[in-house]
Amino acid sequence: MSIVNSPVAYDFHGDIPFSTPFSEIKPEDISLYIDLDTNVGKDTCGQNCGHCWFVNYEKVFEKSFGLEEGRAITDALRKEGYTVYPSYVDSFAGNGDFMRTHGAAHSREFRQTEQKSVTDTMKLGDAWTSGRPLNGDNHEELLDLAVANGYGTISITFHGVLDAGGKLLPRKTYPIDGVFHGEECITVVNRINAYNRARSGSQQALRVNIGITIGKHNHTREHLLRYVELFNDLGVSTVRFNNFLDHGGRHPELELDRVEIEAFYRDARWIHDNVGLHFQLALSEDFGTFGVKVMGFPSSVGWCRAGQQLFTIIPSERTGVACLDREGVQKVADVVGCVNTFAPHLGMIVKTCDPATGRDDYKIEFDAAAIAAFTQKRISGVYKNGCFAREILAESPPELTRQAKKALEHRKTIPLMSVEPSTR
Numbered sequence: 001m002s003i004v005n006s007p008v009a010y011d012f013h014g015d016i017p018f019s020t021p022f023s024e025i026k027p028e029d030i031s032l033y034i035d036l037d038t039n040v041g042k043d044t045c046g047q048n049c050g051h052c053w054f055v056n057y058e059k060v061f062e063k064s065f066g067l068e069e070g071r072a073i074t075d076a077l078r079k080e081g082y083t084v085y086p087s088y089v090d091s092f093a094g095n096g097d098f099m100r101t102h103g104a105a106h107s108r109e110f111r112q113t114e115q116k117s118v119t120d121t122m123k124l125g126d127a128w129t130s131g132r133p134l135n136g137d138n139h140e141e142l143l144d145l146a147v148a149n150g151y152g153t154i155s156i157t158f159h160g161v162l163d164a165g166g167k168l169l170p171r172k173t174y175p176i177d178g179v180f181h182g183e184e185c186i187t188v189v190n191r192i193n194a195y196n197r198a199r200s201g202s203q204q205a206l207r208v209n210i211g212i213t214i215g216k217h218n219h220t221r222e223h224l225l226r227y228v229e230l231f232n233d234l235g236v237s238t239v240r241f242n243n244f245l246d247h248g249g250r251h252p253e254l255e256l257d258r259v260e261i262e263a264f265y266r267d268a269r270w271i272h273d274n275v276g277l278h279f280q281l282a283l284s285e286d287f288g289t290f291g292v293k294v295m296g297f298p299s300s301v302g303w304c305r306a307g308q309q310l311f312t313i314i315p316s317e318r319t320g321v322a323c324l325d326r327e328g329v330q331k332v333a334d335v336v337g338c339v340n341t342f343a344p345h346l347g348m349i350v351k352t353c354d355p356a357t358g359r360d361d362y363k364i365e366f367d368a369a370a371i372a373a374f375t376q377k378r379i380s381g382v383y384k385n386g387c388f389a390r391e392i393l394a395e396s397p398p399e400l401t402r403q404a405k406k407a408l409e410h411r412k413t414i415p416l417m418s419v420e421p422s423t424r
Contacts, residue, residue: 008272008295009119009238009282012111014309015300018379022371025309027081031109032364033339034077034313036070036098037088038063045090046132048178051213054089055178056248056404059342063315065332067094067101073313073333073349074102076362085109092133096145099127104150110282114298119280121209121238124152131156131180131188139188143195147203153237154192155209158185161218162226175217175254185210189234207237209282214264215244215254221267228271232278241268242284245340245389248404250411255390262291269294286340289386303386307337307374313349313364314342320350328353335364337374341389343396346370 016025038054039062040047054060065073074086087107088098098105104125112119127146134142134154146154160182161169171181189208196205210231212218218227224241231239243261246252256264264287272281283295285304292302304310313333320330335347347366354361377383383391400408 003274003276005272005277006280007112008268008297009110009112009121009240009280010295010297010301011283011285012109012116012301013285014305015116015298016305016309018303018308018375020308022308022366022368022375028083029309031083031085031310032077032313033085033087033108033310034070034074034333035060035063035315036065036067036086037093038314040089044088044093045130047130047180049130050177050179050250050407051244051247052178053247053340053342056250056400057342058399058401059334060314061401065315067097069332071101072360073362077364080364082364083109087128090129090133091127091146091151092129092142095138096142099145099149099151104152107155112280114296116298119238119282120207121153121155125150126153126155126209127151128155131185134188134191135180135184139191140195143192143206147206151206152204153207153209155211156180156185156188157211157213158182158227159213160185162223162230164222164226166226166229175215175251176213186234189236193235208235209238209240210236210279211240211242213244214241215251215256216260217254219256219260219264221270224267224271225275228275228277232276236279238280238282240282240284241287243286243288243387245286245393247340248400248407250404250407258290261287265291265294269296286387286389292386304338304388306339306388307344307346307371307378310337310339311346311366312336312339312342316348332362335366338389338392341392341398343392343398344370344374346374 013031014029016029038060040052040054048055070086074084077084085108086102086105091098106126107128110119110121111117159174159179161174163169168182192206192208212227243256244254246255268283285302289302313335316331316334318330318332330351331348332351333349334345336342337344337346347364350363350365352361352363385391
């Protein structure tokens with residue numbers, strides 16, 4: 001019997017050639033990710049993940065615009081024609097305040113097929129969560145809130161490794177600390193499924209998307225097949241794999257090398273072509289270009305358009321004239337390229353004030369020279385990978401938070417994690 005699966009979904013950040021001058025790219029062809037609040041912990045995601053960039057990098061540690069200003073910035077940029085993806089550390093943060101303010105938001109864009117069609121995830125809002133907020137007694141109220149605000153998908157990261165029998169290994173053996181463990185994630189997925197069953201016939205079921213971070217601890221075909229079996233049985237809509245990046249330098253032993261990434265692409269393609277999937281398989285663009293051709297994606301996929309058609313906005317120290325009772329211009333945010341490393345610096349958001357009308361406005365000011373210089377590095381081969389995150393980190397290591405520095409010191413006193421050998 002032939003295998004017929006949904007097309008493999010991929011991240012879409014644009015497809016305009018790098019040779020196109022930035023001045024010729026229209027706002028409607030540019031996506032802006034805006035990190036409205038980077039505070040982790042009990043009031044947001046409820047976690048303190050050791051590999052989280054918000055935990056490790058000083059430039060994005062405990063930064064916030066505030067809900068009202070964040071909405072004002074988002075609206076101003078959309079008015080200019082940009083596609084804006086507002087995000088919190090957790091969509092259920094503040095007991096749902098983000099949802100109430102921003103409505104049915106998306107964290108990013110997902111496409112499928114050579115025609116670059118939108119996936120089902122994009123048809124309604126996509127609520128990103130660690131899972132922790134939905135592990136409480138008020139999970140049904142939070143899910144009701146998501147539905148009321150136009151969300152159709154709940155996306156959760158699964159942190160766990162399965163043994164040869166498909167059993168979840170104990171959380172103490174998982175190499176990354178501070179995460180919402182797979183055992184709890186399964187509980188939340190079952191809760192969402194029960195929520196859907198109880199409301200079948202009265203409202204559209206919430207989709208569940210699962211994200212799995214792939215590193216040396218879980219990258220073999222055997223590992224991937226175990227995840228497939230688990231989530232085929234559990235009942236989810238999408239399983240998306242992303243590539244582990246060692247933010248903060250805590251786990252260099254977990255990063256995949258080029259050979260392993262190329263093997264991962266081959267294994268993902270083999271699984272899609274040979275195993276019946278009850279969900280849509282999806283791959284993050286952070287696996288880069290080495291080996292991506294085997295997936296049959298459009299030629300632009302793997303060559304991230306960050307710094308050309310995709311930019312990230314992060315709250316910054318405010319400089320300039322405060323917007324009080326006089327006309328003034330104040331910098332409120334930095335515009336950067338990579339969504340995960342927050343570099344290079346490519347512009348800023350300024351707040352302008354008109355005392356005559358009492359109206360505040362927000363404008364994006366790109367640094368055209370910096371964008372051109374960065375793009376030239378990509379065209380000339382200074383950066384060789386379509387996902388340039390590792391090369392950027394090696395070139396300009398970001399300042400670490402106090403917590404990250406302390407973790408690095410502690411790491412020197414403990415043995416490295418052992419990795420299950422591949423039977424490939």
